[in-house]
Amino acid sequence: MLAVALVALVLAGASPASGQGVAIGAGQFAIADWTIFTSKTHGLWFIAEVDRSVGEYGVSNTASVSEGRCTRQFFKHGWMMFCEASGRQHQLAANEFQMDPALASADLSFTQGRYHQQVHWVGIGNAPDPQADVYAGGFSGFDLGETRSARASGTLFGRKLPLRRGDMTSLQMGGGAIVFAGARMQVSRTGTVRFERRYRVR
Numbered sequence: 098m099l100a101v102a103l104v105a106l107v108l109a110g111a112s113p114a115s116g117q118g119v120a121i122g123a124g125q126f127a128i129a130d131w132t133i134f135t136s137k138t139h140g141l142w143f144i145a146e147v148d149r150s151v152g153e154y155g156v157s158n159t160a161s162v163s164e165g166r167c168t169r170q171f172f173k174h175g176w177m178m179f180c181e182a183s184g185r186q187h188q189l190a191a192n193e194f195q196m197d198p199a200l201a202s203a204d205l206s207f208t209q210g211r212y213h214q215q216v217h218w219v220g221i222g223n224a225p226d227p228q229a230d231v232y233a234g235g236f237s238g239f240d241l242g243e244t245r246s247a248r249a250s251g252t253l254f255g256r257k258l259p260l261r262r263g264d265m266t267s268l269q270m271g272g273g274a275i276v277f278a279g280a281r282m283q284v285s286r287t288g289t290v291r292f293e294r295r296y297r298v299r
Contacts, residue, residue: 124150124157125196125270127203129216129249130263132167132180140167142180143253144265144292145216146282147194147205159186160194160205161290162214162253177297185209186288200225200245200268216251218268219260225270244269 127147134140147160165182187209196203203218225243245268250260265280279296 124148125194125203126150127194127196127205127216127218127247127268129218129247129251129266131249131258131261132263133258134167134169138169138171140169140180141165142167142182142292142294143256143258144182144184145205145214145249145251145253147189147203149189149194158189160189160207161186161284162209162216163290163292164254165292175298178295180292180294182292184290186284186290187214196268196270198270200243200247200270203247203268205251212254214251214253216249216253218247218249218266220245220247220268221262222246225268243271 125147126149127145129145131143132140133143142163142165144163145160148157150157161184163182163184165180167178167180169176169178187207189207193207194203194205197220199220201220205214205216207214222245225245246262247266247268248260248262249258249266251258280292280294283291285291
């Protein structure tokens, strides 16, 4: 069972400086995450996110891919995990991200430095959910748009990532915001992206 959420990650028109708070926008949003444990207490963390929106802070047409590490500490009746990752924003060309209107699939593909970054999303279930509820992926959506949980596969930083339903992996179209339990996103004015996530399971 997921315990107390310490901070929240907000997509959909987030401030250029920070992912805290709720900003309502209209557009397309996608996120995928993979946690790959290399031992009982340590792992690798990969995140890809896309924000094509018009909101309180203006027009956004960006994607970012981040890599980092997770550490896990065990207790008698559960465990706690802390993950952090960083990357850089990329300004999207028109052909670098496509999303199906029914949120059945989406594709991200661009070159950044020496890496070709690529992610493919596959929507889960029969239709997007417009409700303002808590979903299985650990997030809540405001019903100004449609949100769909998803699985994703990809190649980030030269590493092939399997088709998987991550804790935050989802697709959204419309004017809502997605808030993820226990996560935080920060974007600096120079385009550096930092993700953090901390949660306890018991």
